[in-house]
Amino acid sequence: MKSNITAIKNPQIENVKGFHSNGVHCGLKNEKKLDLGVVYSDTPADTIALYTSNKFQAAPLKVCQKHLLDNIAQLLVVNTKHANACTGEEGINNAELICEEAANLFNVKQIDVIPMSTGVIGEQLPMKKITEGLKLLKPVINEKNDCNFAKAIMTTDTYFKIYGVKVKINDIEYSIIGTCKGAGMISPNMATMLCFVFTDAVISKELLKIAFINSINKSFNAITVDGDMSTNDTAIIFANGHAENKKIDSSGSKEYTDFCDALDEVTLNLAKSVVKDGEGATKLIEISVHNAKTTNDAKLICTAIANSNLVKTAFFGEDPNWGRIICAIGFSGSIYNPKDVSLSIEDIAVYNNGEMQNHNAESLKKAFQKKEIKIKVDLNIGDKNWTMWTCDLSYDYIKINASYTT
């Protein structure tokens, strides 16, 4: 990391000037767990959202798209337990009702409220509980709390996820804080990934958009737990400009590069934490493909390896069978010459220019026993690279996902 970008210790959304957040229990989850959260900005913020490409987009995503035609928002409301997906017109009406209720309570425009949901597909929201919850949230929105919002958006995440940096730009400092929830399910289809990033930096809306798209592509679009993309996946960045730095408005400037680096630092940390906390995961596996003809060819191979159940179970079993990785490269659909392909695992070359290599079996076994493992593929056919992260496939994945909805 650059010297003017530093990680914030014990970050909270309130590190970003002008943002306030809290979470409450309103009865969606059992055991008094937090299940409804809001983030409020003192002033309307420039807001960019990226959505799942799943064709069955959940109702809140449709409302969000409508409310963000002007790319302005001031209030974010998130509930867990119910995804409000496959819920038809009633689902859309409910998402709008939440916005209306929240707008009245927090005194913001209804169109400046963003509703988000995560949980079971195919159930209508328990509206009474949610509106009661919003009434509980209003009076405590400015109260100091221990990352209640990050906790309130969790489903079966085993820990809450928040990461932030501050950036020094001349004599002014701005912050970028992100929080997210990952793939986990008790009931079905809680595989929603939600990521919210907040910054007080002053930056042009166009550059904010480009920086965010690029950053999410290299982070949340470069991770996989099981290859299934949910109906609710969304990433949103809110920029309220309260840091009062000189506006970042040139894509060639050092200030913009710094902003991108800082944002990447936040999104990549969050994305990796989602994989580490993937359902049943015991290992974080980094797959990098080098010297591909096109970026897409590199991505195809990353994806084939990252989603291969055979590769993932081998890592869980700490079984050094590199042949499964070669096999996945083989069916990836990528363009390359098998005779040029090299493969190394934790820098141990097992396959070089199309020929298997003598290697120390004991060292390779030890490499497979690590908690974080790097796989490197070299195609030797071009100059494009890509990196993805995945986790292993364990008994606990089956346990978590085979459990009854009832």
Added chain:
Amino acid sequence: MKSNITAIKNPQIENVKGFHSNGVHCGLKNEKKLDLGVVYSDTPADTIALYTSNKFQAAPLKVCQKHLLDNIAQLLVVNTKHANACTGEEGINNAELICEEAANLFNVKQIDVIPMSTGVIGEQLPMKKITEGLKLLKPVINEKNDCNFAKAIMTTDTYFKIYGVKVKINDIEYSIIGTCKGAGMISPNMATMLCFVFTDAVISKELLKIAFINSINKSFNAITVDGDMSTNDTAIIFANGHAENKKIDSSGSKEYTDFCDALDEVTLNLAKSVVKDGEGATKLIEISVHNAKTTNDAKLICTAIANSNLVKTAFFGEDPNWGRIICAIGFSGSIYNPKDVSLSIEDIAVYNNGEMQNHNAESLKKAFQKKEIKIKVDLNIGDKNWTMWTCDLSYDYIKINASYTT
């Protein structure tokens, strides 16, 4: 099935006139299990082979392609335990040496021998054991035996797989017998699927090829256990013409339609048996997509559902969470309008024209508890259909695939 096509009870390769087979233990597997098999035809047979599209094709596949330039073969040699894949020039030389040795012993042309291997990737063949095994096989090739060839090609299949039919054509009868091995692994990458079909029907080489390609497409190319395609997958049909029926040489004839139907019956039965015996499988799931715009759109949805770990674990857990199936349709990449989509499970409509349906929860739960389950998706946008078969994802899949190579 048509009245002139009947399943053969306790089929064996010898039901097909002019074919002989056997299997021996030559020391590749432990515990005296059969590990080397041959099939011999009294005369050279027309032979069509279809191979994996994995770019890292194993050495025997390369030799097979060379030997089948004339589409003629007389002897098939298959070893288990070692896949002879990623083994470079030495691997190809070894596959040719097996052909040379077998050709001398069985008095056939070297170019008429087909070598096949299945097992661990990245290990050279123990040639001495295999050549000794061939010497054991020669004197017993005409001996009556209990499907020793089908047993000898097994890896971690829990039962051997053979299926056959006889077809009455005017007053003459011909047979089609198929045997195969499925995905299973103790050591890594034994995920090879091998399928061998034998017939004594007299049929033109061109029609044999078309019939076989179509048949494999609808059967072995329509099943998935874990979505990984191995380096060794191969399907071969041998036709020696010993039945002396009037040559089937018109694609419009009833005789050709009957041949196709009989062949489909054999390959589909074998393919389904591979899924049923998939690693850790407890259920056979049939996915049919109806009224798609193109066959490819139907296939995309079949594949997305069939390979979804979330769908597969739900079936293992008998958890009636249909939302995961809708979710897989959503990320399949297929073309359709979400508002037109319908989904039923064992004829219970859960989603109809884009709206979730009230259904009897108890009935749906019971449907998920069946051993064989049919999922039907209707896209209501065209007239193309496709069907695929998959299995559930269980603890045993992890157990089988996470085990040590050592």
